[in-house]
Amino acid sequence: MAMDDVAASWVRFFTFSSVNVAYVAIGCVLLGAAAGMVGCFAFLRKRSLLGDALAHAALPGICVAFLLTGSKDPVVILLGAVASCWIGALTVDWITRCTRCKEDSALGIVLSVFFGVGILLLTHIQHSGNAAQAGLDRFLFGQAAGLVARDVKILAGTAVLLCCVVALLYKEFKVILFDPDFARAAGLPVRRLEIALATVIVLAVGIGLQAVGVVLMAAMLVTPAAAARYWTDRLSAMLALAAVLGGVSGALGAWASYVAARMPTGPWMVVCVTGLFFASFLLAPGRGLAARLLRLRRFRRKTAVENLLRTLYQFGEAGQDWNTPRSLPELLERRGASMRELRRTLARLGRAGLVSEAAPGMFTLTADGAARGARVTRVHRLWEVYLTRKLEIAPDRVHDDAEEIEHVLTPELERRLAETLEYPERDPHGSRIPRAGRISISQGT
Amino acid sequence: MDSSVAAPPVEVHDLTVAYHHRPALWDIDLAFPAGKLIAIVGPNGAGKSTLIKAIMGLTPLASGYVRIFGQPPERARNAAAYVPQRESVDWDFPTNALDVVLMGRYGQLPLFARPRRRDREIAMQCLEKVGMADYARRQISQLSGGQQQRVFLARALAQQTRLYLMDEPFAGVDAATEQAIVTLLRDLRGQGCTVIVVHHDLQSVPEYFDWALLLNLRAVAFGPVEEAFSPENLQNAYGGRLNLLSDVHERLRRAEWSSRHGDG
DSSP states (O other): OHHHHHHHHHHHHHTTOSHHHHHHHHHHHHHHHHHHHHHHHHHHTTOHHHHHHHHHHHHHHHHHHHHHHOOOOHHHHHHHHHHHHHHHHHHHHHHHHHSSOOHHHHHHHHHHHHHHHHHHHHHHHHTTTOGGGTTTTHHHHOOGGGOOHHHHHHHHHHHHHHHHHHHHTHHHHHHHHHOHHHHHHTTOOHHHHHHHHHHHHHHHHHHHHHHHOTTTHHHHHHHHHHHHHTTOSOHHHHHHHHHHHHHHHHHHHHHHHHHSTTSOHHHHHHHHHHHHHHHHHHHOTTTSHHHHHHHHHHHHHHHHHHHHHHHHHHHHHTTTOOOSOEEHHHHHHHHOOOHHHHHHHHHHHHHTTSEEEEETTEEEEOHHHHHHHHHHHHHHHHHHHHHHHHSOOOGGGSHHHHHHHTTTOOHHHHHHHHHHTTOOSBOTTSOBOOOSSOOOOOOOO | OTHHHHSOSEEEEEEEEEETTEEEEEEEEEEEOTTOEEEEEOSTTSSHHHHHHHHTTOSOOSEEEEEETTBOGGGOGGGEEEEOOGGGSOTTSSOBHHHHHHHHHHTTSOTTOOOOHHHHHHHHHHHHHTTOGGGTTSBGGGSOHHHHHHHHHHHHHHTOOSEEEEESTTTTOOHHHHHHHHHHHHHHHHTTOEEEEEOOOGGGHHHHOSEEEEEESEEEEEEEHHHHSOHHHHHHHHSOTTHHHHHHHHHHHHHHHHHHTTOO
């Protein structure tokens, strides 16, 4: 029953069954997308907190605009908010330049002082008995349900404007974010571009205030950017992806506030965007946690496999005989791993055709396995020679380091290592170093 | 009107730079000759990077002025290419090597304009010159320190100027990169370009450079390497004889601060 209700509300909402729903949905998607895109710049500038300070600094502007005009017209409110944001931004700049406060303190001061003044003014307005003030407190946490046609038009207009500015100034924004000194030296008007960039961020904050509210707007700027960064290494793709993630959160937040009409929209959007962030953090290929753990596990397996191959190879070295099968206890003694681990590694080697089980519990290297074992042994010993000769480390200290290095050296590095050392015959402990390329171990029948 | 033709690549007149009333450069007066590889050497805190930044117009001057080919720096933007220190940027920025080199073309493109095919070709050629063509599409954080430095050099080459100012290009690079940079510097000199390099390795100065500026807040010596790079001058530059000057200015700075805050 409850599930049916949810499903029905989905359908009603996303088919835009009433025109009001359409306004709310479109408005939230647009503002989420615009904030997500623009937020990438604040994020990459390492100025994420600036967005937060600016959003909070908008509140006194909203109140003053209302006090002066007595109207809640979106244009009036937006202008008030933008003016107040700008004063906040300039104050941050002034504090960092002219006092001993660092930027983080300046941001903290501006955020709390402006927000405090805003709350003061808001309380004053609410107690003034002005009937038109009803709903002004929505600007704290946002109420998307209150969006009407005119709000959405202004929101859409601003969002389109922001997209155009970003598209036009894409290369300029990119270079001042990456290397502002170089940009100035190359003759770009960095000061003016920085003002343009700040204006873009302020406008993105401004259009989000009605639906998300001053308190949480910063999350809509920064979180989509942080999530998008996990998926891509290209700035253009990052902007697009952050816009999509912001838009999706906007839609979900709007839907939540449609289903539960008295819920503020802002927190819902922030919860959604945070969910998307965690999904990215966990699942993104390459940078995500799951991918990193997977890589780590693969490396551990490779290490276990190669160590065992080297052990088996070394068993055979003494009598130049790689055919005698070795028993589990023998291997266990040399490897110092647990029985379970050893069995699992042996099974893996068996599947790869590197080791064969001659008799139950007795294992021997195949030709491929012997070649791999010889190669790992060779790299291990070469590295030991390198450490003792070039870094003058005592021969009894080099084994552990070589144990790690042998698994990461590429054939190219191996070749250069051998060349640098002038193709040594023996390692520091006197063992012969297997030759490269010519490793073929005769397999008896 | 034609004075700029004969004007030296860089002239520095009575230049003084101070950070918070602490002098960083003290009355520098030099003219850098054309077509030479010039090293700026000096101890830590001698103002080497500051001098480069002052020449590029990136730092406010307390007094004096700079001329690049006879022009003030802000009017000679396309005449000088700047290679900042590698650590000055965040290499985790979402972009690839070719894109960074392409930034060298931005100064010559009008505002709003996208880089054209020609710009991409130039950027690619510059990557080739530093031996990085194979890494064009590589995310910059995946490059080694030396490779990142070569990308920075390629970006400067893409500006196609006659004057290069490089801040510690040899710092923390591998041997292959060091060789690549030296070859590049000689090529540039062969084309008649002037290259001014902040350098930290005294040993290689006579081998790599034609001229040297020994700096320690003021210009201790300036001239062809065989003259300027004498043990005496080095002793003067590195001898720490300016302790007194810094102490005096430290007092001055404190006095200024305390009088401003009324607790002195």
